[in-house]
Amino acid sequence: MLALFPILRLWRSRIYWRVYLSYFGYAGRILFVDLSTQQIRTAPLPEFFIHDFLGGYGINNRLFWEYQPPNTDPFSPQNHLILGTGPLVGTLFPGAGKVIATTKSPILATPAKLHFIDNSVAGSRRFGPMLKQAGYDHLVITGKAESPVYLHIQDEEIQICPAKDLWGDKDIYETTDYFIQRNPLAGVVSIGKGGEKLVRYALALVDYSGHLGKFGIGAVMGSKNLKAIVTYGTQGISVADPSRYLKLTRDFREIIANVPMLKNFQDMGITSGWDLQGPLVYEGSMPYRTWKKKLGPKTWKTHKFQHNLACNGCMLACRTDYYIPEGRFKGVTSFTGHHFLPARIALRLDLEDPASAIKLLDECNRAGICYFTVGGLLNWLTRTLPEIYSRDLPSYLSLTRQIISRDGIGDTLADGWYALSEKLELAPDEFSVGTGLFKGADSIQDARTTTLDPQRFTYLTNPRPHHGGTQSIYTLPKMTVKALQDDASHWGLSSEEFSRIFTPTPYYGQFNVGRYAKHAEDCMVVHNCLGTCIVYTLFGTNIIHMERLAELYSAATGISIAPATLKRIGDRIFTLYKLLNKREGWNSRDRISRIWLTPRETPDGSKLLMDYHQEHPLTEHDIEQLLDDYYNERGYDRNGIPLKSKLQDLGLLDLLK
Ligand code: SF4
Incomplete structure (x- = not known):
């Protein structure tokens, strides 16, 4: 037995994987975890995967093809959840921190209840780099734990730990706090009550601020009784040609440092592009100038916390922490990568007060459900049945909490657009002030677009209907x-x-x-x-x-x-x-979508769908x-x-x- 020890050490060491794989940038291994049997194993990353599918999104899809049985129910233990990183993740290159999650989405994507395969992408501060530093490029999770657990990955130590003190009790931010207090350098993916209750558009939050999967990654984790995944690694990430890589990185940093809009972007994140993007996503209900005055960039400047968050080494730091400085909800803070979300939800729901929009954002973030989908569904319900559901913040908060706990009408809302469509006996595409649907999902850029640019065209063609196309x-x-x-x-x-x-x-x-x-x-x-x-x-x-x-x-x-x-x-x-x-x-x-062909009616006039140059x-x-x-x-x-x-x-x- 003693004689075997050095061989085992070699097997576990990075040297072994370097010898086996011979490529840098990759950690070289895939980690497989079956939550039903508690079986944990690793496998080398096949070399042809690298040549044919690169990493991250590509290898995730190749693994999914290999392991996922066709026609698996999204909430069954057999549904695979694959998290992947890429060969540049965790290196010095600014912002290279992406985590990709691949699974069968629980979104009811057609009235006949088809589901699409989801590839969700989120930036990460630590999770992606730490997974690689622990020695794994991809993590393949299947099965269902008997009771709530979290997965702890630290180099060679992989543990499935009880999470009964977190489940049902701690929201996403509190769950992340719990792990960060124990190890400030850890990467954390966690879910909230929305995921635990299988809200179909529940997401997971990565390192506090990355939204992983508005199409139900959080619900799939919930269906597996998996509250969180925590990563920490000590093995480093090496590149093949460090001096060349450093030069390429330095050159890139210099280009970005000299971009005139950088300062503005670092200050206000994507909000700095209001004048470009605002007219495209303006939905009406108040004149554009009024919307900009009440809920435009100046407003968000006074509701922005002092610091932005950045993904791994990013120079832009677009993750803005909005807060409420005074009044009933004083002190509430919540992250979003996109200022337009509270501004647009406020416009859509007739909330003229930014604090109300931030409060609703915070409720959704903590529960881990998509704020934009919630806003769209509440808009449809309250405009259709105003005599039952009033259009004000107390009503929106109450309905949101019903969604999170699947109480009453919340149970239907938690199943998304086609479930509500059945209940209301209305077609979502005929909701003229709605967002329109692509494959059962509302688009985060207004689907009633007035400009068919290449990005919006891909809502039509990408199996995942999202601006990330x-x-x-x-x-x-x-x-x-x-x-x-x-x-x-x-x-x-x-x-x-x-x-x-x-x-x-x-x-x-x-x-x-x-x-x-x-x-x-x-x-x-x-x-x-x-x-x-x-x-x-x-x-x-x-x-x-x-x-x-x-x-x-x-x-x-x-x-x-x-x-x-x-x-x-x-x-x-x-x-x-x-x-x-x-x-x-x-x-x-x-x-x-029929919504594309319906003119967008606004107080500033009727707008038709046009080509990119209008x-x-x-x-x-x-x-x-x-x-x-x-x-x-x-x-x-x-x-x-x-x-x-x-x-x-x-x-x-x-x-x-
Ligand atoms: S902070 Fe924003 S800009 Fe920077 S890498 Fe993350 S998502 Fe990209």
Whole structure:
């Protein structure tokens, strides 16, 4: 036995994994935890996973394909929850801290109750880096604990610990406090009462401020009796070429340090972009100028706590802590990455007082349920049945608490839009002051969009209907075609692809949004694989793109890669994600929301859906043609199903055997 000891030590050491894997940037292992049997095991990260699926989002999806039985109920113990990091996570590169969670979402995504596979993305301050420092790139959780537990991961010590003192008692912030008081350097993912009660849009919070999964990651954790996951590691993260990596990081930091809007952004986070984004998400009910005066940037400045939070090494620190300085709710503080959320919920629910919007935000955050979905559902219910449910803060708070505990009407609301639709006998898409639905989910950017930009187009095409489908310079309105071309010139596109995107389109405008969206989706996948933050892409056309990511990836891992290859891997992963959803029954052409085609009525007038440059109103026929172009660009048929030739080209055909 004694003689075996040095061998075991070698097995456990990083040297072993380096020898086995021979790539840097990765921790080199996958951790598997079965909460039913309490079995814990590790496996080496297969080398072909790295070459074909990069990391983070890509390897999560590959693992999900491998292990998840098709047609599993989201709340059954067999539903897998996979958390992944990427090869740049935890390195010095600013903001590289992403955590990706993949599971079957409990959202009722169609009236027939289909569910999509969810890939949620959140920035993390410590969780992602600490998981890697403990020695794991991915964590695969299955089963269901007999009673509430939390999972503690510290290097080789993996423990499933009782959480009965936390469950039902501590909210998300208190749960995170509990672990941080014991180890201030730990990373924490935790759920609140919403997750415990299986509210279908319950999320998990990462390190206090990262929202993981408005599509039910928190509820899936709740269904497994899993209150929290705590990570702490001591093993470090090494890169292949430290001096080159450091230079690339320094160069990038210098570029960001010289961006004129940096100071403003660091001060006010995404609120600093109000004048660009405000008109796009303005929903009406009060004139735009009044909304801006009452709930615009100046208001949030007086409700902003002194410090912002940042993800791992981030220079932007967009996580703003809002607080209530006086009055009935004095002292309440709550995080959100996005100022527009309280401003828009206030507008939607006729709350003119920012303190009311922050109070509602805090109730949702502590319970771990999506504030935006709650706001949308309460808006629908109270506008439809005002004689029963009044439109004021006490009523909203009472209904929110009913959702959290699944009492009375709260039980229906906790099941989301289609459950409420059945109860009200109304179609959500006909709710003219609502947000419209994509796959059973309200979109965080107003689905009654007045501008069909590439980001909004992906609400239609991405299996996960969310603004996280794509994000880059085109998220900003009305960039010139020249600026869009400058940006796209760094994506690793062929000249044919470039020219197809930027050919003026009679049924759209100065470029083709369908073809553009396909490539934007692939780039977004690459960011989500490597773990880099896309907020930086908003700062200019030559900030962070496939060319820079290819350089960083090569310096970090020692694997030399071209930008076009990186993007092609993004294409492969997106198509695998599409196949995962096809396996769950998503076999039809993507459906255009009727809300898109309903003019948005505001006190400032009626607004139609237009192209990105606001030159052409769009019809349903126009959008159908753009959807055909998108499928054609992807190599899919007219129902959005990947063609055999496409699967062969991407090396995915074998998966179907
Ligand atoms: S910009 Fe915001 S989301 Fe992105 S890394 Fe920085 S703090 Fe995190």
